Ligand code: FES
């Protein structure tokens with residue numbers, strides 16, 4: 001059983017405070033928290049040996065986690081990295097969220113952000129180094145204590161043992177380190193892969209005990225002294241402003257405390273959430289829709305389709321696809337259309353905030369606390385250091401909790417302004433699904449031709465959809481010549497901007513263009529695997545079309561096109577073998593394949609489907625092969641692949657957010673349908689053996705599943721699907 | 736004032752009678768292991784046991800359960816040991832984000848109480864109302880089979 005107190009932020013406070021009181025040593029590192037408001041401490045001394053590791057006298061070892069845990073398993077991976085070098089008892093490791101300080105910024109992004117499936121890659125050296133430096137410090141202390149050479153000492157499971165049998169726990173050395181002002185060495189050697197005993201072995205989730213007992217603290221579970229609850233009446237047309245409201249009926253509800261307008265709508269504060277939500281429903285609000293009530297996704301699709309025929313911004317132009325198509329005898333052309341998608345995280349958006357005259361405290365599950373802090377500080381006119389964010393666990397995100405506008409945080413902060421107590425805002429599921437942050441709707445137009453042997457000779461793709469990054473703080477980094485690199489990620493053969501990879505395929509003439517239609521109505525937003533969620537479908541399905549035209553087996557074609565990319569080529573050979581690709585299938589069954597490179601890691605999937613005459617189908621088997629470099633935690637990788645497949649399959653089967661007269665039509669799980677256990681295919685996970693540095697695996701599996709299923713449906717029925725989700729266009733995943 | 740028996744303790748709360756049991760547990764009794772997911776009986780995140788049966792607390796007014804026995808996720812391991820389902824969940828490393836898992840575990844525990852060795856189809860039927868957006872379904876199925884086996888072997892009862 002876990003012995004963790006139920007509130008991680010509180011735990012941090014007590015420990016940080018106790019360090020102050022006992023004058024413990026902090027090595028090369030400033031105090032992690034502003035302690036202005038924290039209770040004065042008592043308790044055992046503890047020692048920060050490094051920004052990431054704290055050791056208590058009772059030999060409790062805590063890892064400060066600078067990446068967010070939302071199901072991704074990153075707390076487990078980071079703890080494994082520390083445990084490997086520090087030689088500690090895995091079971092005794094504790095964790096807590098690291099504060100918003102520069103030493104905790106992602107080495108890849110240079111800000112406090114968990115995104116892009118790069119946490120493991122970014123942390124692999126720093127976290128092991130933290131462990132190794134701490135161990136060196138402890139060995140140094142033990143040598144001093146026993147006046148003996150370090151070669152006579154061994155470390156194991158949190159203890160140092162002398163050759164003569166004497167033992168001391170790591171925690172037992174704190175006083176020696178403090179008394180002698182010992183410091184860890186500036187540089188250390190890390191264990192070679194061959195010496196690993198933790199990394200590379202399947203390890204169970206470090207925070208699992210809390211999650212099976214109801215003790216895990218998500219943002220929605222925060223309780224603060226005196227806390228009140230808020231529910232927000234939001235506009236039917238996303239982005240509307242409040243003109244006026246009538247709150248008479250709301251105020252008449254016993255338990256309603258206050259009603260006020262905030263940027264997002266009108267908030268009702270009450271003693272419990274149920275009362276607040278009843279109050280919000282009882283309001284009559286007059287809105288100014290700012291002209292957004294005209295928008296519809298049907299019109300977007302039509303406009304984008306027209307735009308896709310026109311010349312866009314040139315992202316890549318290898319060879320002369322355009323010239324070739326002007327004269328070629330046969331150019332195949334197809335248009336693929338993908339709708340908006342909501343994230344629908346299991347835990348709806350929520351945030352708790354308390355605003356004081358000179359500072360603000362926030363309790364929230366977020367991927368993006370650096371930006372959140374900046375946004376809130378600006379809004380309140382406070383220095384950033386006066387905004388303290390206590391990050392909790394989160395019930396899923398899929399990108400949603402990396403809000404560029406900090407929308408679900410500013411709600412709570414505005415609601416808490418003028419209140420003397422903390423305020424918790426919870427979004428209803430309906431508000432969450434209508435919350436305006438979506439995977440953008442995209443139209444891709446593709447044209448291609450074959451060479452004399454039936455292999456793709458030319459490719460011309462035009463991607464049309466709202467840019468995620470344009471006019472955001474990430475604009476300079478993620479826009480290349482005004483092209484959002486996410487709009488075309490997964491279409492290009494060559495590296496582009498900060499993305500050091502292309503598709504693994506080589507087609508001699510390859511041209512990709514991009515259009516950025518106006519960013520109106522809703523926020524185009526990252527959604528697990530981002531650009532690949534639409535480019536993957538367009539690219540892999542059209543490639544399948546060309547394979548069919550050229551009379552090639554789809555997997556054989558991909559093997560052919562990856563001749564110069566050994567990593568993907570080997571992966572596809574493995575997929576061919578483990579998926580029984582060459583075994584014949586019965587009538588009504590079909591097989592499809594897709595192969596993608598996302599955030600450096602190659603991944604491919606082969607799926608089998610069974611389709612009935614009426615188009616209803618089951619996904620019977622998904623075989624996935626991934627190459628993510630050195631596999632830090634094979635058990636965690638398996639979970640990410642299974643989950644990624646589920647989410648991608650769910651989206652391609654049912655996922656769509658529609659705007660009609662500016663209003664989101666979907667509202668809850670009956671019309672934004674989640675995949676259920678009876679629809680979950682068997683997912684077989686195969687990891688390529690590799691000693692290369694680890695690369696991402698959190699989003700990769702979401703990318704190939706959608707096109708692989710569409711290709712399998714074509715294989716089974718001869719019907720090509722180019723509009724999504726499937727259930728609107730003839731194919732319904734059986735319930 | 737309404738009195739309900741939660742986790743073997745009589746608790747009196749001042750919530751309005753139409754308040755769903757879910758919000759009474761969470762906001763009045765601070766038993767936050769039971770989760771809000773949809774509010775309209777579509778997701779199962781709010782599942783608790785009412786007189787031993789799995790029910791959805793988000794649409795169950797507290798007035799309807801006055802003086803009845805409610806058990807929440809916090810109570811399954813109250814004796815200090817995980818129940819068979821929780822142990823199997825840890826063995827199979829089911830949880831990802833974990834948010835749906837209280838409801839999944841309450842549902843699986845009730846399933847095994849009624850049917851000690853369910854087939855895949857029976858598991859699907861009992862668990863199809865329980866959404867997991869992280870996609871832990873394969874492991875949920877494996878964990879239920881494992882718990883069934885352990886219980887039969889005379890492990891801790893579900
Ligand atoms: S919250 Fe009760 S079923 Fe979803």
Ligand code: FES
Nearest residue numbers: 832833867868869
């Ligand atoms: S584990 Fe995240 S929703 Fe189920």
